[in-house]
Amino acid sequence: MQKTDHKSIHGSGKRQRVRTNMVNVFIMGKRHVVPEHATIMRAIEHAGHQIIRGAGCREGFCGACGTLYRLPGDYKLHTGLACTTLVQEGMVLAQIPYVPMQKAVYDLEKLTPDAGTIEKVYPVTFRCVACGTCSKACPQGLPVMDYIQAAMRGDIATVADIAFDCVACGLCALRCPAEIIQHEVGILCKRLTGRYLRKESRELDERLGEIRSRKFDAEYDELMAMDKKVLTKLYYDRDIEP
Amino acid sequence: MYPEYLTESLNAVERTRPARLEKALSGQPVFPPMNEKERRDVLTKYHPDFAAGSKRPIRIGPNRGEELTTEVAEMLEAHSMIEPKLMDIHLREPDYETDLLIIGGGGAGCWAAIQAARNGVKSMVATKLRMGDANTMMSEGGMQAAVSRSDSPTRHYLDAMGGGHFENVPELVRVLTEDGPDVVRDLENLGVVWDKMDNGDMQVLHGGGTSRKRMVSCRDLIGATIMRTLMDEVKNHPDMINTREFEPAVELILDDKGQCAGAVLYSLDTEQFLTVKAKSVIITTGGYGRLHIRGFATTNHYGATGDGLVMAYRAGAKLAFMDSVQYHPTGAVFPEQIAGFLVTEKIRGAGGQPLNKDGELFVFPREPRDIESAAIIRECSPDRDMGIDTFAGRMGVWLDSPIIDLIHGAGYTRHQFPGICRQFDRFGIDIAKQPMLIYPSLHYQNGGIAINERCETSIPGLYVAGEASGGVHGRNRLMGNSVLDYNVFGRRAGQYASEYSKSVTLGKINVNHVTAHAEELVREGIDTDLVSPLILPSYTPEDVKIQQMARLGNIPARHSMLRSRFSPGERKTHL
16 A cells, blocks of 8 residues: 655655655554554554553653564564554554552662562562573564573572663563563662662762861852853863863 | 765765875864854854844843744743643642652752652652653763863863853863762772773763863763663662652742742653642753753753753742753764764764865864854855755764774774774764765753752752753853763752752742743743643644644643644744
């Protein structure tokens, strides 16, 4: 099916009209005709929906737009983020804007970075049967199961490293047959790593000491009172670290 | 995968790379930085803020007569969503009461709630979408903080002032730069995993306009890392912090002494108006990228429609520097699906170079953002015509990223930029091997509601923090200073507002200022069909939208976004 979409010209880096081929997608079962290069999110909007739940950053960071879809002739249930996944002919999709789960309430200051903490805060983690469904479900392509296994071993830093790019869309938790809340385990372990497994910065300690002792007061007062001309000269004359 | 017709230009980038690499490794600037006159020149000729029609005088309110960005002026000269007469019953019996109302659940809002809780004050966070659906979540490259021995907070001060063309409010820049190192430690104690050197010191890089390496980072996901940490901490205090999602504020509430005393929320789920009576209010609503000013694509999140500006302005708060817009120099332009997406400045901080179609540098890669953007627009303008066209009708220049691994060693790009790599991998472009195509993208609201270093506004009891505020960046913010901004001022706002809440006594609450606003529109003869705050942009195709609006007739829209005339690529300005 051929149809055209027009883009206007207005000095913002665009300067041509564009011809677009269209494809059929089924948004929650209903057929819509949308541009073939559209992301799922743009396709939903092209169909006339005003998205309220199911869009956040629109660039792949926030996890608001987790989506499940199937393709013609393919048995598999695929996952993707609607903001960065492209539509395909015959795609059948549903957005999952929210996954029910209970985030544990805890006091980071009272925890230790080990398996005991995982057991206390998210005991369900230890139900993992290593089926790998979470890894298959991850729209970021993260080896989720590997970090759940690391969490069970108490290897908190490894969890933080693997889960670093997690967008917390919750699709892993939704698909998990053991009902683990993988992304929350990831966040807990990242916080434990930053709080307890870091190497302290002596340089930062020194700087904080200097600020506490008001070392920069005189310099600030001078700069803040400085005539704009003098300040300008000081700025353009300053040396720049290579 | 890049299309065939770009091969020649891609080859040019490869051809010039060895010489550019040699220069980069020599420690000399790879291109001469501009002097004061050159900066002024490129800005006034090419920066979108200086284009005809980009600004116009506002006809109402505290800034009346001042030139503001046209889209902002239009949004401020719009109707309220509420009918004040019908609010009486909601004001007599507020739906919620709280000591502190925080409007906006991004970085600044979460910080304010956490700090208020530390100070023993309970708060309510009302936010438009989910907690953390904010530009905070999306920042990639880093945060400036003068943590190295070779650096100092005062040096940071000088860089920030110069970046802002010396118009920044000095008192704000001082607390920004002086609180910086403490914010690094406070975040670390909350569990942010910083990039560190082997000895435990912070890894620091350059950003545009920095004279010392000062950019601390969390790979290329600083925003997501900080945001998820802060959100998690907020949720760990359910007894102190009440969060309300999908309930954006649409108007402030004042009392008969002129103090800010709460807000009217609008539930996106139930379409109800809900009133909150609060002893103090902090606006942390962020910026306005989704207004798509001058038709630009944006790096901003879905809800960035500048709602806080509208509410505060109607209540009588003064705005500062609202004639200036930040365009991020490097928004993606190819492939079309990610047009406008942010490509972090950390790429240039690590040595990435902007190149024209012949593979030549045309600007120092780390100029302040407004200068760098203007230089890129100049390169693509008919005056030079050295840009690269995409088949979707955009133009841009190359951002040479493969040079980064050549400078820092193989594997550096993949480890330091997992987010950007993933973004481009999806489209078969390995940025460690091929450059990206970029063009400036609407990024940041430089100005905002005027505040002092205690985050106070001209209205008692109303505080503002983060991108919604104005003054600290002057007319141009440097990279990494907004992440610092919401951390520093979010924390401060939480502290000072919660202290204020402990002692203030409220009078009778009202929304009389909304009535006064409506009267002023009539008095000034302003005829508009726009309703604001916009709440969400509309990306509905025009034909569908016309039918939706026909159904609505003259009744104020169900959601104001249905009436939104701001949509990307199609500015329907009837003024």
